[in-house]
Amino acid sequence: MNFDLTEEQQQLRTLVREFAEKEVAPGAAERDQSEAFPIEIVKKMGALGLFGLPVPQEYGGLGADAVTWALVMEELGRVDSSVAVTLSVASGLAGGMVTRFGTPAQKERWLPHIATGGMLAGFALTEPSGGSDIKALRTTARLADGTWTIDGSKSFITNSGTPITGFLVVACRTDEPPHDVSTIIVPADADGLVIGSEYRKMGWRSTDTHEVVFQGCRVPDDHLLGERGRGLRQCLGSLDDGRIAIAAISVGLAQACLDASLMYARDRDAFGRPIGAYEAIAFKLADMRVAIESARLLTWNAAWLKDEGRDYGAAAATAKLRASDVANVCAREAVQIHGGYGYTEEFPVSRYYRDAKVLEIGEGTSEILRLVLSRDLGLEPTT
Ligand SMILES: Cc1cc2nc3c(=O)[nH]c(=O)nc-3n(C[C@H](O)[C@H](O)[C@H](O)COP(=O)(O)OP(=O)(O)OC[C@H]3O[C@@H](n4cnc5c(N)ncnc54)[C@H](O)[C@@H]3O)c2cc1C
Known part of the structure; x- marks a missing residue:
């Protein structure tokens, strides 16, 4: 086994660490308090090429591997998980869906904009009636006269209402039998797309998260992503990628807790x-x-399996389950080590504590990941 990172990976990690410390960390507490979307940082990350990392080279990106992406997520997660997840959803989840399943024309239209960071995108799966049971989703899409008409609503959609949101990848149930799920690219300016008010959240406070409503929302038929009826499979595959990213962000947040706690334990x-x-x-x-070390190794393992072209679904679920738990344990201990000051906004550990919780919820709750893993063991626990 070789755990060494390549020279490029090490260089990029150093570059992103310096960027994170110099450009992202200084305003993180203020953005958390004001719930301000980090548009200036998005622009700077774009200029640095971070949005282009997972995008194929022929569409303006760098086509970086999954281990590299995990390193970037960890470094950003170490200073501000809101910034990390904004990047992960745009380029990794939504951009990743277009990369994997898009037609050449769809890729040509959307990916170069994602790669520069000049456009953000969202991945709209969760609905008000539930996010874990994705087979039960209710948003419908009806095809007539060359146009899809979409009706329904989605909850908690990251990046849906930023000033530079370009499109959402929307999971819908087609109205004809067998009512399978398909995914459709909905441009931000589509008729009938209504971006609801922003959620007030406990953590990830400077991410952009809205309810999204489709009121007879119309898009041309060529906006279908990939094969009709394959939407569930597509979304589950992309969530595997997203789980590696969330695991890496969790490792970064946990590392920040250790760094801050070590410093405090020496000084106090x-x-x-x-x-x-x-x-x-x-x-x-x-x-x-x-x-942290064990969570990082699980995360790198999942990313490496992906890069090797092997099955990585169970490894991604394992990494996310473990790393998100580690982030929460480390954040709790960090606050404890800081005593009363840990409970104030004077030290960043209180933000880490609030930011950590959602890591156990988004992109598959810990309960759902245990379900995935027990099924992978051949069991069928009662759901
Ligand atoms: C800040 C934030 C950003 C998000 N961004 C996005 C986004 O960009 N796109 C998107 O599509 N979604 C997004 N989500 C939604 C997120 O993925 C869902 O919240 C999550 O999947 C859980 O769905 P739910 O909230 O409907 O909970 P539910 O599915 O209602 O679950 C509630 C509880 O019941 C448990 N549960 C459910 N079913 C079972 C079962 N069979 N066995 C055991 N326990 C079970 C769950 O684990 C959970 O603890 C975001 C959420 C947050 C908070």
Whole structure:
């Protein structure tokens, strides 16, 4: 086994770490408080080429591998998970759907804009009636006279209402039997697409998240993505990619918790000694280190399997399940190590604590991941 990163991967990681520390970290607390969408940072990430990483070279991207993408997600997740997830949803999830299933014309139309960061995109799967049971989705698409008419609504759609959102990939049920699910590219300016008000969230506060309503929303028939009726399979495949990204963001957030806690444990005195000199605190830090290292290895393993062209669905679910748990445990311990100050906004660990929770919810809740993994073991637990 060779765990060494390539020279390019190491260089990119250094570049993104410097960018994250210099450009992203300074305003993270303020954006969290004001819930401001980080449009200036999106532009800078675009200029740096980060949006183009997963986009194929012939469409203006860099066609980077999955391990590289995971490294970038970790570095951004270490300073501001809102920024990381904005990138991941646009280029990884929505852009990834077009890359995998789009026609040459669809790729030509959308991917070059995604690659520059000049356009963002969203992935619209979850509905008000439920996100875990995606087979039960209710949004319908009816094809007549060369036009799809879409009716229904979606919940919690990241990147749906930014000033530069260009399109949403929407999962819909076609109205004719067998009522299979298909995915359709809906441009942001499509007739009948209504972007609802923004959610007020506990964490990821500077991400853009809206309810989206389709009121007789009309798009041309060539906006169907991939084969009609294959939408569920397409979405599940893309969620595997998204799970690696969320796992990497979780590792980054957990690492930030360890870094902040280590610094605090050295500086803060109690009973005449730095708190890090007490075993109760030192062992928390040691446990955080072990947890982070194991989550990082699982994440790299899933990404590597993808790069090798092997099955990676179960590995991605394993990495996301473990890493999101590690992020939450580390955030909880980081607040504990900071004592009362950890509960204030004076230190970033309170933001990490709030940002960590959604990592166990988005792109497959921890319960659903356990379901996926037990099915992979050949079991059929009652759902
Ligand atoms: C900030 C944010 C951003 C998001 N961005 C997007 C996005 O861009 N696109 C998108 O499509 N979605 C997005 N989501 C939605 C997210 O993917 C869903 O919230 C998630 O899949 C869970 O769906 P739900 O909220 O409807 O919960 P439900 O499906 O109603 O589940 C509620 C609870 O029941 C549990 N549960 C459900 N079924 C079972 C079962 N069979 N066995 C055991 N437990 C079960 C769940 O694990 C959960 O704990 C986002 C959510 C958030 C909070």
